Amino acid sequence: MKYLCLIYGNESEMDVRREGENRVMMEEYFGFTTDIKRSGKYVAGEALQPTATATTVRVRSGKLVTTDGPFAETKEQLGGFYMIDATDLNEAIQIAGRIPGAKTGSVEVRPIVVFANAPA
Amino acid sequence: MRQLIEETYRRESRRILATLVRLLGDWDLAEEALQDAFAEALAHWPAQGLPENPRAWLVSAGRFRAIDKLRRRARQAPLPEGYEDLLRAPEEASARAEELPDDRLRMIFTCCHPALSQEARLALTLREVCGLPTEAIAAAFLCPAATVAQRIVRAKAKIRDAKIPFAVPEGPELAMRMETVLHVVYLVFNEGYHGSDGSDLLRTDLTGEAIRLGEILLELAPDAEVKGLLALMLFQDSRRASRLSPEGELVLLEEQDRGLWDREGIARGQALLDQAFAEGRIGPYCLQAAIASLHAAAKTAAETDWPQIAGLYQVLRRCAPSPVVDLNAAVADGMAFGPEAGIRRIDALLEKGELAGFALAHSARAAFLERCGRPDEARVAYAKALQHVPADGPQRRFLSRKLDSLQA
Numbered sequence: 001m002k003y004l005c006l007i008y009g010n011e012s013e014m015d016v017r018r019e020g021e022n023r024v025m026m027e028e029y030f031g032f033t034t035d036i037k038r039s040g041k042y043v044a045g046e047a048l049q050p051t052a053t054a055t056t057v058r059v060r061s062g063k064l065v066t067t068d069g070p071f072a073e074t075k076e077q078l079g080g081f082y083m084i085d086a087t088d089l090n091e092a093i094q095i096a097g098r099i100p101g102a103k104t105g106s107v108e109v110r111p112i113v114v115f116a117n118a119p120a
Numbered sequence: 121m122r123q124l125i126e127e128t129y130r131r132e133s134r135r136i137l138a139t140l141v142r143l144l145g146d147w148d149l150a151e152e153a154l155q156d157a158f159a160e161a162l163a164h165w166p167a168q169g170l171p172e173n174p175r176a177w178l179v180s181a182g183r184f185r186a187i188d189k190l191r192r193r194a195r196q197a198p199l200p201e202g203y204e205d206l207l208r209a210p211e212e213a214s215a216r217a218e219e220l221p222d223d224r225l226r227m228i229f230t231c232c233h234p235a236l237s238q239e240a241r242l243a244l245t246l247r248e249v250c251g252l253p254t255e256a257i258a259a260a261f262l263c264p265a266a267t268v269a270q271r272i273v274r275a276k277a278k279i280r281d282a283k284i285p286f287a288v289p290e291g292p293e294l295a296m297r298m299e300t301v302l303h304v305v306y307l308v309f310n311e312g313y314h315g316s317d318g319s320d321l322l323r324t325d326l327t328g329e330a331i332r333l334g335e336i337l338l339e340l341a342p343d344a345e346v347k348g349l350l351a352l353m354l355f356q357d358s359r360r361a362s363r364l365s366p367e368g369e370l371v372l373l374e375e376q377d378r379g380l381w382d383r384e385g386i387a388r389g390q391a392l393l394d395q396a397f398a399e400g401r402i403g404p405y406c407l408q409a410a411i412a413s414l415h416a417a418a419k420t421a422a423e424t425d426w427p428q429i430a431g432l433y434q435v436l437r438r439c440a441p442s443p444v445v446d447l448n449a450a451v452a453d454g455m456a457f458g459p460e461a462g463i464r465r466i467d468a469l470l471e472k473g474e475l476a477g478f479a480l481a482h483s484a485r486a487a488f489l490e491r492c493g494r495p496d497e498a499r500v501a502y503a504k505a506l507q508h509v510p511a512d513g514p515q516r517r518f519l520s521r522k523l524d525s526l527q528a
Contacts, residue, residue, distance in 0.1 A: 089282045089284045090284070090287070090289070090293075094293075109282075111281055
């Protein structure tokens with residue numbers, strides 16, 4: 001079953017972190033991605049550019065409204081994601097726990113909706 | 121025969137439900153199957169007599185009825201993914217059914233899964249593992265029945281939608297998950313032990329349910345901490361007859377009539393504790409049980425081995441630190457090494473700020489101040505304690521009496 005792992009972290013903490021620490025984290029991510037791909041459980045995954053580059057789009061009363069920034073101000077911001085294919089929630093949790101961002105931030109694990117009769 | 125069937129339901133229904141959930145992979149389907157199975161028993165056993173293996177008979181009957189139901193549903197609309205396999209699976213030979221495993225452990229671990237909220241874990245465990253009706257759970261936790269029902273519905277939905285497996289964890293995960301289970305069991309026990317003031321007889325006996333859960337765990341997963349928790353609950357429960365005066369007032373441990381303590385429960389607790397310590401991998405529950413056993417072993421309050429208790433609390437502080445444990449350790453120090461030591465330790469804790477709103481911290485301090493012959497300060501401390509107890513009840517009455525006795 002597919003799960004989306006949403007990686008949240010405090011962006012300002014990341015800025016303050018020294019370059020050396022960020023490099024270590026990049027290497028850890030590279031290692032994790034390699035492992036998960038090898039295991040056959042990787043479906044997709046990307047890092048996102050910081051929330052300063054975000055634009056939020058809403059359509060209200062037929063009008064397209066855009067705002068600068070993420071949909072809401074939060075303590076931790078969405079920084080990336082992995083979509084994985086796991087046997088059950090236990091396995092998904094184990095995998096999410098190995099995502100490097102889980103050590104300093106939070107990873108939200110959400111099952112993907114399976115539509116019984118999806119359009120062809 | 122009808123009585124026999126009712127007895128069978130009381131004794132076996134939880135275990136049969138657990139197996140049906142495993143076989144059918146669907147809680148609602150399994151609950152319906154359970155009811156159908158017993159309906160079949162009521163219809164056939166009076167004529168056919170009690171089957172050789174009633175549990176296996178009921179599981180089979182439930183399973184067949186469930187598969188029948190699915191077949192009928194499949195004719196009207198395609199079944200969701202996963203159910204097709206059920207229909208295609210070969211029928212379980214009745215001979216194999218005799219070796220039915222005990223699936224209650226899977227049930228307990230699933231109900232206590234960390235992905236569920238704490239309240240959901242409590243409600244689900246009491247409903248599915250203990251078989252308590254929703255109204256009883258609601259009454260026990262002083263919560264509307266609709267809220268409890270909603271929690272259970274949402275929890276089952278999450279189990280289904282997020283695919284929480286119906287399984288006992290293995291390897292390194294087992295220890296961590298067992299901790300979650302034991303925590304739920306102890307919460308149930310505490311709700312019964314501290315929540316009840318003895319006057320409300322309509323509140324379900326949660327301490328009994330918790331001990332029953334402990335017994336199931338002991339049977340199916342007898343590790344040291346399980347023994348420790350069961351021992352702890354047995355020791356605490358052994359005091360139930362002496363905790364309240366006939367008028368319903370709180371009686372402190374040191375003033376309880378030890379003749380009323382349940383010696384059989386204490387003996388059983390002691391035996392479990394000895395086994396647990398012999399096994400070696402002890403943890404917080406074993407330590408708490410050891411402390412409780414020292415109280416249970418003292419023939420009078422004055423003979424309590426406080427120095428050993430104080431020592432055990434120091435170990436407990438290292439392996440399961442918490443403000444409450446710190447407070448208990450401070451009280452033990454006061455009892456072992458003199459009230460001035462107790463006062464100093466409690467003062468240090470209050471300074472850290474975590475216990476300021478905790479009535480027990482102030483009342484313990486007050487008791488030590490009394491012992492030192494400092495009644496004015498004791499009065500202030502009891503007054504502070506009163507600020508943090510419910511407006512009504514045995515705790516308030518107890519503290520008020522203490523305060524009054526010092527005015528004299």
